[in-house]
Amino acid sequence: MSETTYTQLLQLSAGLLLLCAVLIVWRRSLGAHIRLLAVQGWALAGLVAVLGLHEHSAELLWVSVLVATLKGVVLPAVLARATASDRTRAREETPLINTTAALLAVSFLTMLAYLVSRPVLALGSTAAVAAVPVGMAMALFGFLVLSTRRHAVSQLIGFLLLDNGIATVAFLTAGGVPLVVELGVSLDVLLVVLILRVLTSRIRTEYGDADLDDMTELRD
Amino acid sequence: MAIPVTVRRYAGVVAAAAILCAGVALDVVVRQSGPVTALGGQLRADALSAFMLTVVGAVGLTATWSGLRVRPNPAPTNAYAVLVVLFLGAMSLGVLADNLGVLWVAVEATTIATAFLVGHHGTRRALEAAWKYVVLGSVGVAIAFLGIVLLYAATRSAGSPTLSWATLDATHPALDPSLVRLAAALTILGFATKAGLAPMHSWLPDAHSQAPAPVSGLMSGVLLSVAFYAILRVQAVAAPVIGTGLMRGMLATAGLLSLAVATLLLIAQRDLKRLLAYSSVEHMGVLALAAAIGGPLAISAALLHVLGHGLAKSSAFVASGWILETEGTTRIEDLRLLLRRRPGVAVPFLVGVTALLGLPPFSLFFSEVAIVVAGVQRGMGWVMAATVLLVLGAFAALARRVAVIAFGSSADEPEQMSDSAPDWSTPGPRFPLGVALGTTAVAGFVAGPFAAVLTDAARVLGGAG
Secondary structure, eight states, X not given: OOHHHHHHHHHHHHHHHHHHHHHHHHOOBHHHHHHHHHHHHHHHHHHHHHHHHHTTOHHHHHHHHHHIIIIIXXXXXXXXXXXXXXXXXXXXXXXXXXXXXXXXXXXXXXHHHHHHTHHHHTTOOOHHHHXXXXXXXXXXXXXXXHHHOOBHHHHHHHHHHHHHHHHHHHHHHHSSSOHHHHHHHHHHHHHHHHHHHHHHXXXXXXXXXXXXXXXXXXXX | OOOOXXXXXXXXXXXXXXXXXXXXXXXXXXXXXXXXXXXXXXEEEOHHHHHHHHHHHHHHXXXXXXXXXXXXXXXXXXXXXHHHHHXXXXXHHHHHBSSHHHHHHHHHHHHHHHHHHHTTTOSHHHHHHHHHHHHHHHHHHHHHHHHHHHHHHHHHHTTOOOOOHHHHHHHOOOOOHHHHHHHHHHHHHHHHHHHTOTTSOTHHHHHHHHSOHHHHHHIIIIIHHHHXXXXXXXXXXXXXXXXXXXXXXXXXXHHHHHHHHHHHHHHTOXXXXXXXXXXXHHHHHHHHHHHHHOSHHHHHHHHHHHHHHHHHHHHHHHHHHHHHHHHSOOBGGGGTTHHHHOHHHHHHHHHHHHHHHTOTTSHHHHHHHHHHHHHHHTTOHHHHHHHHHHXXXXXXXXXXXXXXXXXXXXXXXXXXXXXXXXXXXXSSOSHHHHHHHHHHHHHTTOOXXXXXXXXXXXXXXXXXX
């Protein structure tokens, strides 16, 4: 792969990652969120594959297959099942801030991501390092979704967006973490999502819907 | 798939006993012949790991053994037995791994293992606690993972990618200071969430009050301590590169804030288990201050504090579970004069709380004094003055709330008291609580080999601080 193609493919996948993250903040339908997360998972797998081809690393190519399976297929399927039983209310109805404010926050957080990434950008001027702020921005958008949305599944989506952002930073700065850690992290994320899915359906049975504002019994 | 009742009952006890034996054996071996490695260097036990493994085993044994019922029913469910063993296993992996990434995976695995244990009772409150616990715990440690990733990137750009602290300590690669500063701040912030330090503590009282009592004891006694151990490791890795200023500031702030929050919320606390939970926030605050001070005295004292707090807190939680079982409530108002009515459950609870209050002869008194002395020696006099004031405040608040249980107020219907003899029975075995609290009482006095274990473990962290 020539250097130009590598740079272009890398920037393409990074751009796609960021676009999906912005669209997740913009849209309110949970179905759209889940499809966007799946696209983002594939974009991340593509990013890993491009890095693997560039560095001639068979390990990274295997990791990209793992990422595609987990983030492109399995996790979106788990989330889709979590909303399947809830056709009537598969939307985020009561976010704490409206869409305009959320999109303003997104542009602010993107600037913040560049600021936070300065120590990382000092590592070198390669194409991969230059794309690190994208990962930081995704992680910050994840926090935004987690802190402003009140539907249980929205919180799951925020968590996965945060996780995708951290994974993006990991692949861009260090070519991923050691394989044993990567496998452990993937398993942990999968289990956390499965647990939250089970808790979501229990919340729905218990309260009638999955709005977290109903959960106010524990306080001091 | 049904697991035989006997296996379900004793699985946790056997696992904890095995961990305790392994911990003590490693303590001995490491003292004689230096660190032990296994699995090609993935696992490594130095004096600190061996000490923490001993704590995991000792606290685990206290909580699981005294959690056994005297009557054979109800036996724990399959899921409960499996999850408790997984929880103990994940914490053991965490302290034995020589890799920040694997340590992270193990800490996150403890969240996974305890999620359903917190929600075990299946009530609305348990569900709410489990949800908050999993979301906040996972997001918190996710921040720590971002920090670990950046640290890995720093080692990679220095030419030798590694997450092993043994390697980093031996080779001292020239890491980029500004990147390590960002990495250390994020990692400490993340693990502090899991350690229950303010202002990221909000999951803790909910999770601790809703989980079954032995699980609360395990979470408070060792889960928080393992997260604190992760902070110590990160600090030791980062200190040679960026100095201690930033981390000292973060930890001292979090420590003082935790003490203040705990004191405020202890004052008006109405629930017994939440009372114990906020006492955990207080003690984690003390530990964070010890880490901020750094140096051999403060760290040895912190490790003694980890042991004393683990044993006393798990005993108190188990006793609070007995109180819930016999009285049907953990509301403090409903437990007036419990000491006279049911001394069997009230005595172990009150002894445990006395230890947690930091009264002599319990080791928490000596570790707290040593931490303050170390702080003053290292020029943190004003911070220590604030610490002493806040610890005294927390002492007064906690003592005032539990006094109700011991003495009640004079207006408490005396005629109700006279009709029955004091009930000395307990719903579980008393022996393990006696051993745990007895150990806490003597640990402060035992010099010699035990003190050497602590100082060896503290020396592992080298010049950190």
